[in-house]
Amino acid sequence: MGIYDTLNEQQKKGVFTTEGPVLLLAGAGSGKTRVLTHRIAYLIDELGVNAWNIMAITFTNKAAGEMKERVENIVGVGAESIWVTTFHSTCVRILRRYADRLGYDNNFTIYDTDDQKSVMKDICKRLKIDTKMLKERTILSAISSAKNELVSPEEYTLNAVGDYRKQKISQAYNEYQSALKKSNAMDFDDLIMKTVELFKTDGEVLGNYQKRFKYIMVDEYQDTNTAQFELIRLLADAHHNLCVVGDDDQSIYKFRGANIRNILDFEKVYPEAEVIRLEQNYRSTQTVLDAANAVICNNKGRKSKTLWTDKGEGGSIHFRQFENAYGEAEFIADDVARKVREGVTDYGGCAVLYRTNAQARLIEERFVVEGIPYNVVGGTNFYARKEIKDLLAYLKTIDNGRDDLAVKRIINVPKRGIGASTIAKVQDYADMWGISFYDALKRADDILGIGKSAVKLTPFVTMIQTFRSKLEFYGLEDLIRDIIKTTGYVTELEASGDEDAENRIENIDELISKIVAFEEIHDHPTLGEFLEEVALVADIDNVETGSSKVLLMTLHSAKGLEFPHVYLAGMEDGVFPAYLSIVSDDPEDIEEERRLAYVGITRAKDDLTICCAKMRMVRGETQINAISRFVKEIPAELMDNRPPAPRYVSADSAFESMSGDEQIKRYGFAQEPPYQAGNGAISRPRAVLSKGTAAENKPFIAGGGIGSLHGAGISKGVGAVTGGKPDYDIGDRISHIKYGKGTVTALEPGPRDYKVTVDFDNAGQKIMYAAFAKLQKI
């Protein structure tokens, strides 16, 4: 028997209940991935199901990859033909075969949020929509919601009658959809919606897939939206062997359309469904679980469950409040360093979680100062960076000339003297003849009123055509290197003297490595496949768990992960829960934040540290925030240090049940840093103390040096030095092409190259990379 013996009773039930609909309510850390992988193994090994008939859907490529790997480890041969993918790649795979049945080309391109915005900007201009009143982003998110709910432009129009605002949005929606179709492009939401549309209109296609997928499993079911639900429902309609796994307490994606009712109402849709609860947690200590349970039980409308563990009580949760965010960052860095020094854990055992990406910066800066290796997950997606998007636009243009957006992006990058008016004239010509922008460029000489600009357009077209013909014998790496060389993209960056040019070049090198890796993995790598893969990666996909670096990421990104030591930073009302959710009139919003807190707490295996600051700079203004209400929901006896006695007591606060004397007594035992009684916890979210720079709040940043390293550039942490040592040293006089003469004040090995600090006579202190700065010794 073997492999199933290690499962507990509930897990076994989850594995062996293979027929009919199954709802697996799996609390945090209850081993749901184990159940899923063993279930697949059981289907194949014991029931003799063909691997080809099994489908498992997750949300991220990372989760899919891990699941696939684990299944392969158990099953061995045959596992590679299981569909273990994300919703989005599943749909792309289907649409690549059948998009023509919906009037698209099968080699459609995928638009990201940036692309969507460009299209919408154009449409607003054409429709004369005042973007002060109705922002592009607002329209796009309305469209996104509509698509997530499977509402077509036509239906939207019908619903918009009598509502001016909705009518405007419906016009934009219609225009947007036809613009995308014209460019042979789909956005993320289209991928799902169009697949559903395909299934609903084409019985043959649906029938094929229904026949094929006899067993379907969906992970993170609580995060599915209506369109995804419909997709799954249609696929499972023939066999009804649908197993969904989720935890309503971890539903944190309402903002992108997740419909919590999908999991809460599963039994209504499938009355014959078997419901299995996994409540034993194998991850955290009892203390951590008690805290998580205490917080989440304040939510209404959840499927009740209580996690338990036999892992033992564990240590107290640490709580620390600081004067400002700098103090918080310093503490976290010091505490991580301390734990590593004392051998409690290594860097890879620690993670810092926060509500917003912007919070990463201060912590990052402090980690650099203390030399703590780290990785930041998220922020701007690697493939959304300007330099990467530019180069990808070249690849897209070479791959699919119908992608107007890509062509327009690069027509004047690097500068070719082609301006806005020329582009507008080409576009008019393209509209007139109903051809693509790129095809219009080919006929530059025919375009009236374009004057001498035509001379500039032809070389561009020739260049693209040359690339296309070279692709016959080129590998992708050859192509990208040729593009960089021919266009002089990197050369121009180097010459720009831009402070973050060095980072951009590093990113371009990274892109080349990714292309090389792609070519190594695939037998017959094509440009189209590469672009497709790139369109669907999330930041979290590239995180190596088990590396020896501290991970910094948002609470959202952390879902599904676990760490021995977790720091929750910025636990303040207004930061977390977010200000907008506090002022929202929909009580669901705060509940969603609370679920996020639950996710955060349950990431910790052994040790949880909660931090907050009294004062923090947010969007250029200094706010005073109260300790997060979620911290107050954690029973005081679970924590080693107490928040100050609150001035106000929320209805569900743990403090309420405590007598005043008790509060003072406990509070009196507070350890460092000492709290000032009755001073810190006044509920005054968003009080503005000062505008502009708060230099006095920066105790450990000398001379602004760290600031000039720039956010994106230090996201790699500490690594190997590849550049050679320059021919100057500390104390030498040097000269720089832009900043003039100065004295070298520091020279040290950086991530890639020597980092040199120069005190310029006229430009002040700068930190730069030696190879890039091209300093001349004088």
Place this chain on the structure above:
DNA sequence: TAGTTGGGTTTTTTT
């Protein structure tokens, strides 16, 4: 056409 500057804005979370 390109580069600079000043003014206005900021959804938090992401496939």
Place this chain on the structure above:
DNA sequence: AACCCAACTA
């Protein structure tokens, strides 16, 4: 604070 955009200048 950081970003984006429109207006202005060379």
